Amino acid sequence: MRIRALIVDDEELARARLRQLLQGEPDIELAGECADGHEAVAAIKKSPPDLVFLDVQMPELDGFGVLEAVGTEPMPVIVFVTAHDRFALRAFEVHAVDYLLKPFDRERFQKALRHAMEQVRSRDNNTVRQRQSALLADWQSSQIAVKSAGSVAWVKLEAIDWIGSADNYAELHVGAKSHLLRETLGALESRLAPERFVRISRSAIVNRQRIKELRRLFYGGYEIILQDGTRLTLSRRQRTKLKELGLV
């Protein structure tokens, strides 16, 4: 049985490179090529391939977005392809998911391919599914998806300094950038791990690791100074949080 492989990459030449390499493989049948995430999701759902070479960085819907949208059934064996993403690489290693670093030569490509083909042939879909689902869960828990018309930007939780509220939006402050999310602070708070993020007032959640200094204000409140110099007020009502913060 020939293995059906799908190529997903937004760059034409990157697809061509994989095509060149796959065409030299007698056991592989090319199932198609997709130039973006949405196309890939549709193609996988329509006619599930055995194997997908999936680019991580793509416009609108990236590799992880594809994984999320496809769900667990059918879940083909995926070989992630990326030029550079430190977090993703760590996650691939942890979850023993196959990946290729751009640029790659035939030797590396074949090594990854052999391994992926073994998994396809072993019909041990559960192991593959478990690994890939764990990878996705890990990814989801470490990121917040900032969605806009058809596209998703992922913000790493560890990169968030603090989160403010503006009407019905939550504003993620990430270094000098900020992202707006249509979500209340309360809803966001429940999704964040309390050991990493703490609600300090009605209008702010702070990344604990960014707190540099705590100053007492004359009326009984506290001022929290972050590493980047941002000053936030810990309201009097939230003073019990001080113990939680381990600062009193």
Next chain:
Amino acid sequence: MKSIAAGERWFVWHGDIHYSFKRIRNNMTITNLFQRRWARWLMGFGFWTLIGLSFAFQFYISSSQAGLEVSWGQAVGYALGDWYVFAVLSMAAIWLARRFQFEAGHRSRCLAVHLPASALFSLAYMALRALVGHWQSQASFADAFHPLLVKTWLFNLLVYWVIVAVSIAFDYSRKYRERELRAAELEKQLAQAKLHALQMQLNPHFLFNTLHSISALIHQDAEAADRTIARLSDLLRAALESAESQEVTLRAELEMLRHYLDIEQIRFGRRLSVTMDIPPETLEAHVPNFILQPLVENAIRHGIEPYAKPGRVELRASRAADNLTLEVRDNGGGLRKDEPAKDGVGLSNTRARLQTLYGKAHGFDLRNAPGEGFQVRLTIPFRKALS
């Protein structure tokens, strides 16, 4: 979770560094203001008093050696009377000296101002001093004026010219220092622009994807692979070369940009189209070195890359009267309505450089383009080579 359009615009990076520079500069102006307002008047007063007192001392010694009865009080009174009058008139002399500085090409005009002015200064001194003398000693104005006219007219002229000379010297040293400071600032900003260009080319995402494209081209079009390697090398070389001139011709700047765009074009293929509308008469205009690259890079990073639809970057140059306008526009999502236009490290540096190079004579405008996308418009004085 439903959310609104959020394609964040400029890649902001260490934006606060820029702000802290700004803060330091503000502190400096405050210090300058302080010096100007208080310390300056105080120092001027102290200076003339010191001269007055030293003349009083000399007057007292020489008078008493000549056997004349002069008290300390009289000596100090006379001498300070002399020099405080000079102090008052020096303001007018400094005012004139600032305006007529004997710059090359204006020497005879300045001489034509300062010669009569010095005579007037001398005359005004004698009149004012006689008035003060009349008040000090009850002698009649004419009695006070006559000896002054005989004895001091030449010395007064000399004082005028010394004041003018010192004032011009001070101004020159101040201007020199300012020029040095500005040159240092420009050099720093150019270095930052180059560093940014280099960072962009060594950005792992750009570099490895480009190398990957080359890897694919080797097997299908060796010539194209060669070209891409050459373009990438051109880019890296330009960014690695040591800083040279602040300004280059638009032609040279566009050539550099072409290397970069060629590579992006190879990577994005049909997803990227670039149009350039550059009238030939603008090609020799001077533009700041490395000015366009961060603008075009931003357009591609934020207006093209995040979208699957075919993207377009338009680059336009135009000349209106004495201004050169450069415009970079994309057809991406633009800024959200509520999203502030933030500068990335490249753009904040661009802004600062334009300010240092052209002061108020430049415009730098970021906004959503009419229709769709985002546009950056840059206006600088139109200058050609050898002007």
